[in-house]
Amino acid sequence: MTTTSERTLVNYTVTDGVAVIELTNPPANTYSHEMMRQLDEAILQARFDENVHVLLLRGSGEKFFCAGAEISMLNAVTPTFKYYFCLHANETLNRLEQTPKLVIAALNGHTVGGGLEIALACDIRIARRNAGKVGLPEINLGVLPGTGGTQRLARALPKNRAIELMTEGKLISFEEALDLSLINYIYDSEGYWDKVMEYAKSFCPPNKAARTVGRIKRSVQSGSEVAFSEALAIERELQQLCFQSEDAKEGLAAYVEKRKGNFSGR
Template identity: 40%
Template sequence: MEFSNILVERKADIFIITINRPKALNALNSETLLELSAAFDQVKEDPTIRVVILTGSGEKAFVAGADIAQMKDMNPMEGRRFSQLGQETFRKAELLPQPVIGAINGFALGGGCELALACDIRIASDNAKFGQPEVTLGLTAGFGGTQRLPRLVGSGLASEILFTGEIIDAQEAYRIGLINHIYSKETLMDEALALAQKIAKRAPIAVQLTKSAIQRGSNTDLDSGLAYEAEVFGLVFSSEDQKEGCSAFVEKRPANFSGQ
């Protein structure tokens, strides 16, 4: 698929997706969502990709939100379909076998914040801003914000952010657990790549099964989550990587993981 609104780049076993609508502060319209969906499909089908980095072009915005120009004249059915498209696209990112790192450079508002929430790990530049300002426009969050934000920061803080529409800075986002780290805007992508490379050196099957267990456990009761953890723990013993990793530890040498 030819991409007009996103850029894709491969650096060894790391796949970088950059939302590239800088004049619109990388706002998400339907075309951009469809391109993101296609890129996520491409990643899912490529077992040689071990980690994904998701970012926005420029220093001003990761994604400033969904495209208001497209939404302002929608009827109820069009609004519902647009919400479903965003939800389905972000869910693809969440369910990728590979870990997804969100490198948040600048504004992550509305749909941008919701896209960040669908990433496994979020790191941000010191000029990043987060928020769900939909209520200031007479809208509700429609790309998963009402569901993922409470799961991440708790219902009280999420409710305050969603009800007021207020924007928080990177320091506050870090304080409430919305992001893992804050870096300068100049070093953000270098730090994202360093983190991705660290993950990519680990056993790919074990990393992917760990992501699967986290996802399953986050949406079920503790006993069901523990039962699933035991299943994936048993499953890794069928991999060559498990044998290589344990042998390397006993033999006091670096492990060489093949992803098999």
């Protein structure tokens, strides 16, 4: 996908129900407003494609998932541009987080600053062993993590640990991040991408009721931000949509007939 400048900063491909969204801006896959607009477009494209059941984000190359915003760009633009740049980045990551399809981040390398903020907007994070560090070191630039970092990290960790990591500008290994539950899995480097793809495809038909996966995500994401009684109402409405689906009929019948469900994503 390209903009008027014809620079491709986000590659988008679909394989077996998985939309692979690759950030590509060597050497560190840092993002500009141009890249964020292409990422936004890719998210919308995956939303509307009924053949896409899972979104999978990765960085190009071996060393970086993403090292955040381009510092040289931020240093050159006006405060007004910075404000709208951050606003659009917030809106893009909110769109990613609220998309009712599972979103997996493949942390193939260093995931710092805005790169971690992108990863935090994903549902499941899978790192490559011994391949990098994570953290929000914006304090060293005299600014705060401004693409949702202060909010999502404080929801992912105990508040005191989130403040510690951000105010100290601490970078931690993937293994430490796993211990903190900031990431879900670490896969060995050998065969890493194949294993990540295999995992992503496990949520696609016929393996899983993909729309139900998306509704579980939507129930959690929407329900966690409202009162408990309202969250239960959201859950009930989404459950009713599941009850009306072909996959629910198949899943219930498969259980009664003692066989594996063959889901269609409908």
